[in-house]
Amino acid sequence: MTDRELIKKLNNLNNVNPEANWLKTNRELLLSQISNAGAENLTWWKTLLITVSSFSQTAAKPVYALAAFVLLLATGLFLSQPSLSRAKPNDSLYIARVIAEQVRLSTTFNSDARAKLAVQYATHQAQDLSAVLSDPQFNTSANQEQVAQLSSSLQNEVDTVKDAISVLNNGNSAPAAPARSVARSHSSSAPAATTSQSDSGTSSDFMIADSSKNNKGIEMTETVGVSESTAVKTEDLKSDKTVTTVGSSSTSSLGAAGSQPEINQATGTATTASSSGAAASSTPAVNSGSQADKILNEVQQLLNKKDYNQAADKLQEINKIIQN
Amino acid sequence: MADNLIKKFKDKQALIRLKSSDKQAFIKAYDDNVKEINRFVYFKVGNREEANDLTSMIFLKAWHHIQNKTLVEAKTLRALLYKIARTSIVDYYRESGNKMTASLDDDDHKVEVADESQDLSDRLDQAADLEIIRRRLPLLKDEYREVIIMRFINDLSLEEMADITGKTKGNLRVILHRGLQALRELIEGKK
Numbered sequence: 001m002t003d004r005e006l007i008k009k010l011n012n013l014n015n016v017n018p019e020a021n022w023l024k025t026n027r028e029l030l031l032s033q034i035s036n037a038g039a040e041n042l043t044w045w046k047t048l049l050i051t052v053s054s055f056s057q058t059a060a061k062p063v064y065a066l067a068a069f070v071l072l073l074a075t076g077l078f079l080s081q082p083s084l085s086r087a088k089p090n091d092s093l094y095i096a097r098v099i100a101e102q103v104r105l106s107t108t109f110n111s112d113a114r115a116k117l118a119v120q121y122a123t124h125q126a127q128d129l130s131a132v133l134s135d136p137q138f139n140t141s142a143n144q145e146q147v148a149q150l151s152s153s154l155q156n157e158v159d160t161v162k163d164a165i166s167v168l169n170n171g172n173s174a175p176a177a178p179a180r181s182v183a184r185s186h187s188s189s190a191p192a193a194t195t196s197q198s199d200s201g202t203s204s205d206f207m208i209a210d211s212s213k214n215n216k217g218i219e220m221t222e223t224v225g226v227s228e229s230t231a232v233k234t235e236d237l238k239s240d241k242t243v244t245t246v247g248s249s250s251t252s253s254l255g256a257a258g259s260q261p262e263i264n265q266a267t268g269t270a271t272t273a274s275s276s277g278a279a280a281s282s283t284p285a286v287n288s289g290s291q292a293d294k295i296l297n298e299v300q301q302l303l304n305k306k307d308y309n310q311a312a313d314k315l316q317e318i319n320k321i322i323q324n
Numbered sequence: 325m326a327d328n329l330i331k332k333f334k335d336k337q338a339l340i341r342l343k344s345s346d347k348q349a350f351i352k353a354y355d356d357n358v359k360e361i362n363r364f365v366y367f368k369v370g371n372r373e374e375a376n377d378l379t380s381m382i383f384l385k386a387w388h389h390i391q392n393k394t395l396v397e398a399k400t401l402r403a404l405l406y407k408i409a410r411t412s413i414v415d416y417y418r419e420s421g422n423k424m425t426a427s428l429d430d431d432d433h434k435v436e437v438a439d440e441s442q443d444l445s446d447r448l449d450q451a452a453d454l455e456i457i458r459r460r461l462p463l464l465k466d467e468y469r470e471v472i473i474m475r476f477i478n479d480l481s482l483e484e485m486a487d488i489t490g491k492t493k494g495n496l497r498v499i500l501h502r503g504l505q506a507l508r509e510l511i512e513g514k515k
Contacts, residue, residue: 001512003504010476013454018362018376026380027354031347034387039347050344054337058329 077103089125089132089150098125118164119292119322126157126299127315134308154308158299161318165292168322292318335400342390342401353401354383360478361405367473368413370462378416382409399487406474406488460510468503475500 031039042050077100084100087093101121108114129150133139139147295318302311341349361382366375385408461469474480474488475496482493489496 001508003508006504006508006511007476009457010472011479013367013457013477014363014479016363016366016454016477017359018366018372018379022376023358026358026376027351030354030380030383030387031351033384034350035347037387037391039345039350039387041348042341042344042346046344047341047346050340051337054333054340058333058336062329 085124089129089153090138090146112168115164115168116322119161119168120319122157122160122164123315123319123322126154126161127312127319129154129157130308130312130315134312154303158296158303161315162293162296165296165322169290169293292321295321335402338401339390342387343393345391350387353386353405357402357405358383360402361409364406364473364478365409365413367461367477368470369416374416378409378412382412385412400484403484403487406480406484410470410488456511457507460507463510464503464507467499468506471496471499472503472507 080096080100084093084097087097105114105117105121108117133147133150133154295314299311299314299318302308302314338349338353342353358379362375362379365378365382366372369375369378382405386405389404389408461472464472471485471489474485475482480488482496485491485496486493491499
């Protein structure tokens with residue numbers, strides 16, 4: 001006989017019951033005994049009170065346990081943040097750091113702060129990966145597989161930084177919109193003035209093209225790289241003459257034949273945006289995002305050359321720009 | 325998880341109602357547990373009349389314990405009844421000065437299997453199984469017999485058994501394994 005068969009036979013004994021008559025008489029007997037000892041039928045409200053009380057007692061434990069768990073998790077993440085932030089990509093704690101960062105990101109509700117934090121984390125991770133890869137003790141032929149993995153992770157992180165910066169730029173470019181509308185309002189009198197945004201979406205450069213011809217028959221096309229200029233000012237917005245001055249650090253290209261953007265003297269129509277309060281405030285943020293973009297391109301080139309040390313330095317630079 | 329919470333809630337409710345001297349709660353507790361407790365006592369003492377008397381006493385004791393706030397530490401009402409049953413059986417042995425050495429009931433008082441929903445062949449098989457086990461079970465060591473009754477006849481979980489007996493689950497598993505082995509040897513030895 002196997003254990004299973006024996007257990008089955010034992011289970012059959014579950015049907016062994018006392019006689020029904022005894023059950024009934026014993027029930028009556030016990031009821032009379034406990035009635036003498038003070039048993040009574042409870043009122044409905046007392047029964048309700050007991051039900052509520054027992055429910056709260058039963059539910060309290062899981063609720064407390066859940067609250068304690070959440071509190072513990074939050075405290076743990078908060079306290080371990082400094083030590084986790086030092087974890088390097090080849091450390092066992094690195095995964096915990098990534099998780100902690102994700103948690104911090106998802107608990108940041110301000111979109112600007114979140115985008116900034118995303119850039120900061122991605123840059124830090126890329127920086128750490130670069131540091132590990134530039135370590136000659138690690139980057140050996142024996143660790144080729146790991147090196148390849150980390151290189152691929154680094155590339156991913158650089159892409160993440162790019163995305164995060166573009167999110168940051170898009171967030172910052174929203175307040176710049178009034179500046180562009182100002183530009184449009186100024187140029188509204190010009191029949192063919194158009195404002196278009198760059199297709200790349202990562203840069204805030206925009207182009208104001210004035211295809212109107214001056215009375216000398218010269219077609220003027222001016223491209224203003226707003227993101228790279230520190231200030232765009234329009235001076236001498238006079239009825240008979242408009243002079244657009246681009247700041248000294250500007251890298252805007254003047255595709256027109258003329259060296260001075262003297263436009264439409266005859267009609268006196270302004271074609272270039274003037275500065276406004278909104279434009280002035282948003283420009284540095286957009287500018288820093290664009291600078292970061294530029295440095296990122298350099299990082300990409302350095303990575304292609306496998307110059308991880310330089311790449312790490314450049315990433316550090318990006319982080320400083322974003323922080324400022 | 326949800327079933328477990330509902331079960332806990334019902335247990336808690338029953339205990340609080342019993343503490344408040346609720347007659348209806350006692351009736352419900354009696355109806356829900358009397359057969360199981362009677363079966364446990366019956367397989368422990370081996371005599372129907374004594375099992376019935378002890379069962380009646382166990383329920384009365386449980387009521388007094390709850391009313392006098394002298395509750396034996398137990399997580400559930402079922403566990404409380406089993407704990408009182410165990411101590412009542414020990415008291416019974418101590419007072420009567422005898423211990424069950426014979427088989428469950430004699431040949432003139434065969435155990436009744438009160439399940440008429442089964443067909444005749446099943447009932448005959450069951451009667452044969454019962455006959456073998458009822459003759460062999462009393463020969464088993466008391467420790468083994470108790471856990472086998474609780475686990476395989478009354479279908480208690482290991483957690484409940486641990487609460488009742490005060491043993492760990494691991495310890496109970498070992499005792500169950502040894503108990504089954506010993507019972508099998510006794511049955512096969514007889515055949």
